[in-house]
Ligand SMILES: Nc1ncnc2c1ncn2[C@@H]1O[C@H](COP(=O)(O)O)[C@@H](OP(=O)(O)O)[C@H]1O
Ligand SMILES: [Mg+2]
Ligand SMILES: [Mg+2]
């Protein structure tokens with residue numbers, strides 16, 4: 001992490017009217033409120049509730065509370081509970097808005113014990129308790145297909161479920177997409193150290209961004225927001241890069257080659273979830289490499305919508321491995337994109353050049 005990067009963040013109160021965190025009292029925007037002020041306020045409160053639920057479960061899961069999905073990935077009672085809570089709160093405030101959420105209730109309908117645990121968890125953070133059927137219905141409110149027109153929310157109730165299960169990083173990721181463009185993003189990162197350089201220090205942070213209004217960070221229990229910016233670093237050999245912990249989600253071998261080509265000597269910061277975008281947005285790292293492992297995998301919109309606006313509003317850049325912007329307008333996946341490359345912006349061209357060289361070399365090796 002560069003020292004210069006750390007000094008860019010200056011604490012300041014956010015210019016929007018703040019609201020009580022104990023209730024979702026955001027139904028009447030102030031007459032002078034900035035665009036998306038209500039969406040921003042509601043999204044923060046929904047993410048706080050879901051993050052609180054996840055924190056309560058963190059490190060306490062038993063195997064019976066984890067299900068293996070059809071694609072072999074894990075999902076826990078906390079993923080289901082968090083999706084029920086956020087969907088319920090968003091629908092109450094924005095009944096016209098559909099939601100593209102990662103989870104659905106199918107497995108829960110077949111498993112009464114797990115279902116009751118999810119109901120209990122969700123109700124522990126909701127003002128008005130919901131029945132078991134209402135919880136299942138709230139989870140399935142996230143089945144929207146997405147697309148190019150109108151507005152919808154994307155929700156990843158726990159991004160980095162594998163990190164969550166290891167007791168490491170995860171994020172509750174919520175975003176609003178309008179006519180294909182991400183307008184609002186909120187990432188709840190309950191286990192992220194507030195300073196990466198102080199891993200034993202206070203943990204738990206929320207990243208927030210609205211298009212054209214900058215990116216901010218706040219803790220889970222204080223309304224005071226700090227404006228954040230990417231690192232100002234321009235010498236690429238002095239940068240640090242981050243990537244997934246999971247070798248099955250991103251090619252770590254190719255990332256190491258790219259780093260070597262750029263003259264980067266610092267070891268990569270391996271971290272689960274969209275916390276990586278937040279860490280870049282506040283200048284704690286400079287490059288995020290997500291290089292495809294499988295030729296057929298399509299990145300999911302909920303895995304990148306929140307993180308991408310946060311990095312862009314903090315002054316950074318994000319694109320796919322071919323330099324194309326991420327396209328959130330074609331459904332539940334980013335099927336026209338491959339992988340993700342994000343950076344502080346000033347070093348983006350140099351990073352993209354190295355990415356092209358290394359991926360071209362891999363391609364040639366595979367065809368030999
Ligand atoms: N083969 C693959 N390539 C890239 N991403 C994958 C993948 N398989 C699963 N993922 C996604 O990687 C996300 C986690 O990202 P990261 O590795 O950066 O922590 C998962 O989100 P969930 O944990 O919400 O399921 C999942 O959607
Ligand atoms: Mg998942
Ligand atoms: Mg995810």
Ligand SMILES: [Mg+2]
Nearest residue numbers: 102156158159
């Ligand atoms: Mg998830």
